[in-house]
Amino acid sequence: MNRSQFVFVLLVNVLVTVLLVSVGFLLYEHRSIGRQIAAGPEEPQVAIPAEAAPTAVPTVEAEEAVVQASGFGSQAGGVATAPRTYTVQAGDSLGAIAETFGVSPGVLASANGIVNPDLITPGQILVIPSPDAVDEGRSWTATADSFAIEVLHAGTYASEVIVIVNVSDQPVSLANWTVSTSLDEEYRFDAMAPLSPGDSIRLMSRAGTDTAYDKFWGRTPREWTIGTTIIFANASGAPVVLLEISPS
Structure with a gap:
């Protein structure tokens, strides 16, 4: 074998070796891709934070119960x-x-x-009982000029009522007339039909829906006790009837 033939054979061997290596590499890559497809995509790793320590819940101090004294105790x-x-x-x-x-x-x-x-x-x-407690069964009445007023159930807010009676022989309009007390409370009558002779109108302390002859003050709940004075005044503010809730 001469020199030219030797060089040719060497080159052929080198080319064959390179070709075999390339084919082997391609086969390896193909198998790797096939295994990845069969196994499915790899799930990403998620960092799990450390569990936080529970927050302490502050305790609520119990409030002292305050007992409201009744009219029968001090x-x-x-x-x-x-x-x-x-x-x-x-x-x-x-x-x-x-x-x-x-x-x-x-x-x-x-x-x-x-x-x-x-x-x-x-x-x-x-x-x-307390000296200013009121006997719920009692009533108080006063009459002056053309009107008589009567207070019933004084001391019980839910049933306290003032009855106003026209004792004259003429109808009287009560528009803007007022009922007030020595406790700095006042109720003012709205425009309404005149009160005929012998007719009466009731004014309740509690809240409610007004009718022609039943009116509801809706005042702050506060019992009328002994010594409370009821003042019935005309539209000019002049007192017409004064009635004191007295012990006797």
């Missing part, structure tokens, strides 16, 4: 104290006990559920 610092009591002695009467403590016999009887004031017995314990 009150100190907004907290009700025990009501006054009296033990009936031999020879006592309900009227004498009421006078001793400055309350009306009716209020004392109502506070203790006594139906017959003559039936009290020695050793019986009576609750003594």
